[in-house]
Amino acid sequence: MAARALRAMYHAAATTTAPATLRYGLHRSRAGSYIAASPERPLLTGASLTDAWAYLEWRATEDLLNGRGGDDVFLHAAGAEVGRRLMLIVGDSGAGKSTLVAHLMLRGHRMLGDDLVRFAPQDCTFSAVGRSVKIEANALKDMPLIASLCAAAAVGTLLAAGCHYVSPAAIRHDWQAQPRKPWAVVLLEAEARDGAAGIARSSDGEAGVYVTEKVLSREPGVEVGAVRTDVVSRLLESLAEVAAYRAAGHDPAAIAEALEKEALR
Amino acid sequence: MLRRVGSEWVLYDAACERAHVLNLTAAVIWTYCDGEHERASIAEAIAREAPGIDAHDIRGDVDDVLRRFADEGLLR
Numbered sequence: 001m002a003a004r005a006l007r008a009m010y011h012a013a014a015t016t017t018a019p020a021t022l023r024y025g026l027h028r029s030r031a032g033s034y035i036a037a038s039p040e041r042p043l044l045t046g047a048s049l050t051d052a053w054a055y056l057e058w059r060a061t062e063d064l065l066n067g068r069g070g071d072d073v074f075l076h077a078a079g080a081e082v083g084r085r086l087m088l089i090v091g092d093s094g095a096g097k098s099t100l101v102a103h104l105m106l107r108g109h110r111m112l113g114d115d116l117v118r119f120a121p122q123d124c125t126f127s128a129v130g131r132s133v134k135i136e137a138n139a140l141k142d143m144p145l146i147a148s149l150c151a152a153a154a155v156g157t158l159l160a161a162g163c164h165y166v167s168p169a170a171i172r173h174d175w176q177a178q179p180r181k182p183w184a185v186v187l188l189e190a191e192a193r194d195g196a197a198g199i200a201r202s203s204d205g206e207a208g209v210y211v212t213e214k215v216l217s218r219e220p221g222v223e224v225g226a227v228r229t230d231v232v233s234r235l236l237e238s239l240a241e242v243a244a245y246r247a248a249g250h251d252p253a254a255i256a257e258a259l260e261k262e263a264l265r
Numbered sequence: 266m267l268r269r270v271g272s273e274w275v276l277y278d279a280a281c282e283r284a285h286v287l288n289l290t291a292a293v294i295w296t297y298c299d300g301e302h303e304r305a306s307i308a309e310a311i312a313r314e315a316p317g318i319d320a321h322d323i324r325g326d327v328d329d330v331l332r333r334f335a336d337e338g339l340l341r
Contacts, residue, residue: 204271205286212277212284229266229279236268236275236284243271 011156011167013130024056039063050161061116073119073231075214079112079126080104081177082263086112086126090210091188096252099139100188102166103256105175106143111168112177119215120179121231124238127179132156132165140164142253146171181238185211186259189248197249199258207244208236267295278339285337294330298340304331 025037029045034052036044038059044052061074078089078097082104089097098114105111112126114133119126140147149170150157156170168175185207186199212232245262247255266277267287274292276285287295293314297307308324315323334340 203273203286205273205275208268208270208273208275209284209286212275229277232277232279232284233266233268236266236270236277239270240268241271 010130011132011169024060026052026056071121073121073215073235074129075117075119075126075211076115077117077211077214078114079117079128079177079182081110081112082260084178084180085183085263086177086180087184087186087259087263088112088117088126088182088211089186089188090207090214092190095188095190097188098134099136099252100247100256102133102135102139102143102146102171103253104260105133105168105171106145107256107260108172109260110172110177111175114168119235119238121234123179124181124234125179126182126238128176130168130176132158132167135164135166137162137164139252182242183263184243184245185239186245186247188255189246195249197247197251197254197258199245199247199255199262202244202246204239204242204244207242208239211239212236267292276339278337281338285339290326291330291333294327295334298331298334304328307331 023039025035027035027037029035031046033046034049036047036052036055036059038056041059044055047055075088075090078101080087080089080101089100091097101111101114111128111133113129114131116129116131117126118129135143135146140150146164146166149166150159150164153159154170156167158165185204187202187207187210212235215232215235245259247259249255266279268275268277274287274289276287276292276295277283278285293311294307297310302310304327305324308320308327311327312318312320312323331340
């Protein structure tokens with residue numbers, strides 16, 4: 001089961017022959033519970049598979065955010081590449097970033113990220129992280145292609161509690177957005193999910209602040225090390241030509257269509 | 266650290282790990298907050314750069330913006 005989950009959730013991750021620098025373990029005890037092992041931390045024992053998996057994902061994310069995975073910085077954000085334009089999608093947890101990204105992929109666009117986006121300070125570019133898109137079960141009704149993949153338990157899909165994990169590579173093999181500076185930052189508003197769908201131009205500066213905070217903020221359960229000032233400087237530099245949009249509404253397919261139209265103008 | 270973001274400016278306060286959005290006027294005033302310019306000399310310098318704007322208005326804007334900077338703890 002753990003091996004299947006790993007294949008499903010990281011189906012899109014690039015293969016590598018590089019030796020592993022960090023090792024995480026998931027073991028099943030004789031009693032049927034799970035044991036999660038991560039570097040330099042106590043074992044998590046007696047856990048369900050879901051809890052053990054979530055623990056390992058967060059620990060691995062924390063290690064990346066703390067710089068053990070290299071010089072890159074990670075943002076809590078999603079994103080997609082429409083045409084040759086990259087859009088960063090930011091918003092609080094539950095705002096619908098993953099669903100919006102899935103709709104943009106279904107419209108033929110490449111993915112930048114679902115919940116994590118990599119920023120390389122050296123060249124001020126954002127690039128994709130090979131993780132699966134987490135889609136709420138009730139959002140699948142508007143996505144027949146993904147719904148059929150999930151129903152068939154196709155490679156790269158995994159049904160968890162109330163949601164499906166869908167590898168971007170299960171939707172299209174060349175799923176990965178090209179590293180570049182963003183054209184736009186889209187702020188997805190969770191509190192406005194029930195109204196009519198739409199997008200509107202917003203404050204570029206506020207979007208820049210929001211993106212900066214997404215690197216600096218301390219997400220629940222993740223200890224983010226202090227980000228160097230020069231990294232913030234490069235992050236803001238990468239946003240010099242950005243346009244900001246606010247997106248809201250109950251229909252993520254309509255928001256995706258509106259963003260696509262704006263990006264292809 | 267002052268950086269342009271789209272059509273606006275973002276001032277990052279590294280000591281407090283806080284970022285602030287500035288309009289163009291505030292961004293210009295910030296560039297004179299170097300410890301060497303007094304309030305009046307900032308207004309005079311901006312008046313020289315923007316000769317079409319009323320000097321009285323500039324002095325008022327400088328006062329307002331410096332007060333905001335001070336309230337945000339940006340002037341040390």
